[in-house]
Amino acid sequence: MILPIGPIHPSLKEPLRLKLKTQGEKVLSAEIDYGYVHRGIERIMKGKTWQKGIYLSERVCGICSYIHTQTFAETFESIAGERAPLRAQYLRVLTNELDRIQSHLLANSTYFKAIEHETLFMYMLYLREPVMDAIELLTGNRVNMGWNVVGGVRMDVKQTHMDSIMKIMLKLESEFERYVEMFEKGPLVGLRSHDVGKMTRDEAIKARAVGPIGRASGLEHDLRENHHTYKDHLDLKVIWRKEGDNFARNMNRFDEITQSINLIKQVIEDLPEGDIRKKIDIPAGYGDWRNEAPRGEVTYTVETNGNLIKNISIRTPSIMNIDACAKYMFNDVATVSDAVATYASVDPCIACTERVVIVDESGKTREFDYPNYPKI
Amino acid sequence: MLDALKDVIRKSSIHVCLINTGGCNGCDIEVVALLSPRYDLEQYGIYVHNNPREADVILVAGAVTEQWREKLQRIYAKVPEPKIVVAIGNCPLSGDVFNQEGSSVYAPVSDYIPVDAEVSGCPPRPSEILAAILSIGPNAIAARGRQKL
């Protein structure tokens, strides 16, 4: 029988329709309907200046709102052939990593909610709040930060900010290990996570899985390696795992949080002096930029027209990951409740996904044809 | 008699259903943050459930997109009486930044379902959402009574 889940369902935080084809309790296949939060952001952005566009790009997705503005700004900087001042680059890394920590904690908490482990769910949110405080302290808002501009960042940091962020990070680090151990070694959580929703490396490549989902299946790929600030100034090693099941995906996110804390410490220690913003004149041109969002790879392709945006295309990671989940992970899921847990482990972000999706009549979705970037 | 008893019980326990009708997710995660030990929504007897069939309060977050225009009214009809709608964030109030030329949003949400309370902000802080939910609180639900169908 076909079991529809969503768009409003106790286990879903965001509107999406999952159609599970089941035989008894076993899930045979899954189909996904998108389109509930399509707002037409790319269309609105056309013919606007970047000053207005950056606020729209921030609202593509509320969870990883930061990386969208950074990628947007860096795309424009690449069109102009310039880079932000070094201090601004460091501050971008700092905010990016703070955002990654809160996003990963939220993603894991959603997973624990999906497997009905309320204790860990609460602990994750408990850990997340100080990080949100740090973001609010630094940028002025908890979610939509308004921190990036083309050519740098808005506000400078003071030593007091750095001290309190460092304090929050040290506290997080000391408490964090205990909760990871609860997940890693705890008996019940492990039983519901190991060997559920498996995706092999080949399947991950076929499904174009990105981010922690791809890395948990053995794809050793993190775009931060190629980013100029990380490559030239910071110490970063890609974290990846082989198992490819729910457990690996969550553990990969936990490990990345530790890594992010390390990066933040590095940034705070050797933050260079200097300007935080410079004037960048945007010529008419075409450019693209890729960055590692908490969920994977986000790409902006922008065609400018002097000061205005002529065409813009945004590609976010969630759509590949959700498709990977529907196609490969549901193959050997024993029960419907495990299917929901597997879906949550992919860290789906629907608001990200819905801008340009072409839906066939058969209900199959295919994503935007990226290399042949057409004029819409 | 039975209805009166139900109202008394409902006063101390509110079930909340969150509907994202096409926002950026920011308000959703602020509601999730409300569940965290710091804000602890459940100490006030409020339980975020995401199930419209047993909800007393609907939180609407998001400008209304094409797909939601009919579905929102259908979901509203499924919620048992008495019910209260709280609009969270600017999207349901005015459409926020999305309500511009070329977009596919049909804000405000009050065109489709009646809205009892609103919290503005993009997104509002959890403390602001908490204050709004508590201000309409259990008493408002009881005071509203059952609508005759």
Added chain:
Amino acid sequence: MSSVIWYIYEFARKSWAEKFVAARSEQEIMETPSRWRNFPEVRKEYCIACGACTAACPAPMAIKLVRSSDTSEEEGITYPVINTRGCIRCGFCAEVCPTDPKTLLCGENHLIREKFTILPVEKMYVMDEYLCIRCKKCLKSCKVGAVSEVDNRMVIDQSKCIACGECIKNCPVKGAIKGVFISNVEEQKEIINLVVNTLEKRIDEDQDKIKNLAPEEIFKFDYPIDELVEKAREIIPNDELIRDTIEKITDRLKMRIITWDDEKCKSCRLCVDECPVGAITYDKDKGIERNANKCLKCSICYQTCPFGVAGFYVARFLLTEASLDEGVIHVTLKPSQLPIRS
């Protein structure tokens, strides 16, 4: 079983027990850091009604300027009003506000003062020193002090300019201050090409009349502007930009026209070698031929030809406010006064 032990271990921790006994909402949930951006606070008395905040605001219907009504004692003041149902609390209005002290306060955003303009402007205003008569009306009318006098010249400081256009309104000389569109450069180029090409084509159609012009005679006609605007709208649907561009180019445009009278040609081939781009060719059967597409309009053939085959004329264009109302461009054509080499 092991999980039960796990939970016993969890609950036996001292900090947990302490928190459980003294459970309460902590004060921190209501506290906000100093950078936290609430809805902008408006201080009416500082507002200069420049409109920078409304121009910068990314959200529609979040901010608008209102003017309070005049009373017998004092004039009404203009100030921004924030609609909290539309405002996204980004603080950008407080950032771009040019007054000192700022009219709008929002978090710490109003402390930002960059050395360059951060307003999303479409136009850049520049001063034409050649035309400026130094009447200083722009200096008086500028609300943000962007116009200043340096070495007896008026200068616009781009970092302060908010592109309100107040200076152009007050300038008595046409063209002394120019508002240049800095966006849509490609489209502007296309419009210029379109205008020049259509006007040239139109003049070519009248070649027979032009050929017979006496040396002192002037040939005049009006070209309707509607057609041009209609075509330009297909390139970019921005009427303000189109009119601005057409006005600016017709103001300066001087077109050279070369006419060619085959009947007078005696095939002396003097012009063939003189032409710098090889637009004139000789063929035994066809005689002298001129390729109009290659022609640079340098007038060398006109100066060379002893028989007056080539004619050289200069066209000038005029688009004033009066002619705009009529919807025409005035075109004036007269023979060039260049001497003929012989």
